[in-house]
Amino acid sequence: MIKLYPEQLISQLNEGLRNCYLIWGNEPLLLQESQDHIRKAAEKHAFTEHFTYTLDNHTEWDEIFNICQSLSLFASRQTLTLLLPENGPNATITEQLVKLAGLLHPDILLILRGLKLTKAQENSNWFKILGKNGVYVSCQTPEQNRLPQWVAQRAKTMKLTLEEQANQLLCYCYEGNLLALAQALERLSLLYPDGKLTLHRVENAVNDAAHFTPYHWVDSLLSGKAKRAWHILKQLKQEDYEAVILLRTVQRELLLLLTLKRQSTTTPMKTLLDQHRVWQNRRPLLTSALQRLTQHDLQQAIHLLVQMERQIKQDYGQSIWSDLETLSMLLCGKTLPESFFNASCH
Known part of the structure; x- marks a missing residue:
């Protein structure tokens, strides 16, 4: 066989x-x-x-x-x-x-x-x-480590020249949604008849196609861009985006940040990023976030996440948007009093 x-x-x-x-x-x-x-x-x-x-x-x-x-x-x-x-x-x-x-x-x-x-x-x-x-x-959905190869092969079949960083951006934005990824490549091939997919071109097309996604919000949090994070959150709320999806998306990044912060006391960051298979184009964002945020900040953020999870399970109709705004402020470096977290979600 x-x-x-x-x-x-x-x-x-x-x-x-x-x-x-x-x-x-x-x-x-x-x-x-x-x-x-x-x-x-x-x-x-x-x-x-x-x-x-x-x-x-x-x-x-x-x-x-x-x-x-x-x-x-x-x-x-x-x-x-x-x-x-x-x-x-x-x-x-x-x-x-x-x-x-x-x-x-x-x-x-x-x-x-x-x-x-x-x-x-x-x-x-x-x-x-x-x-x-x-x-x-x-025909399994390609795992993270095989996805760039899949994208590169598909781009080649479509006679597209795809920069490595552009490939990584596509993988990051569409991981787990192969149909949307395939559609993005089709759209890019129409937008750029010369077939040259640079990082700049892919960034513009992804933003245009997606407007704002949870990934844009997470990136703004990791970059410490409070105004942009607030703007994206407001836009997503207006579009009736499911708040729970934002919660799940930021949860993954926060747990990774906390793990990296703890392990970095004994292991070089480059080794840790390799071990956790972090995309190359994600590394500067994560590294800057780790330098800016203390372990206490991250633990506070995790505490907020737990409270939001509890609230969703207890009363699904209750909005968690205000708590997502609090989380945005915290991760963008706005110091908040402990009482703020104790009062949150009640």
Whole structure:
């Protein structure tokens, strides 16, 4: 079995078709694009009919088997796409898949699509039989350390020249939202027909596209820009942005800052930033924030976060925007009395 990532799929398809493609993962964009690439390649090899079945307890397996057994002289080549249940195939489905494997022939191309592949499934009989002469495409959302590679490859495919810092900015702004990232690249390719994506160009496009996002607010906090932080927060509130999303976004950065502050007493900062896999373009922001904020400041900020979390759980309808403003002032260097925190969220 050949195992590869979606960005490697086109090269494999150009080398020649296999009779079975197992595409698995949690990323809808990658699943759909992989399926489309396979079908497009198949059409070049005269696979002109496409059948798709969602597998469940009511699947008409005889209908599927009949497709594989129609061997008349004039029968067209066909692709057969089977969509597995969210929790994977049950015993009945696995039994039928083993039977199906025995009916496959060069004029049938099977695409098996699933959401989550467990170790048990990977070691199962049906998976090994279907994968023997097949290709497995891992369509998981790329992890942080692989995302720049994915972006670079996609930009290259689109004939875009992408600066390293511009790549990192895209990864930072769109991590976890691959569809938005892909759309951003499409938009950039239209904005700049010369295909040169510099940091400056990407910054302008990201800001234009997103207006203000929680990431812009967090950056203003790390930079200590109180007026900008206040302005962004006001804008997000006017747009009815979910305050809880801002809370979750700043939570990650604050916990990282506190960890770095504690560990920096015994370990060089460069080593810590490497260990925590901090993007290069984020490092100056985090370093300046660490120099400006004391451990006491960070602990106060965490205390505020805990209070806001408690408030959300106790009374979801209660607004936490005023507390987010307090947090902004604190992280931008405005000293606040202890009583302010004790009174907050009550």
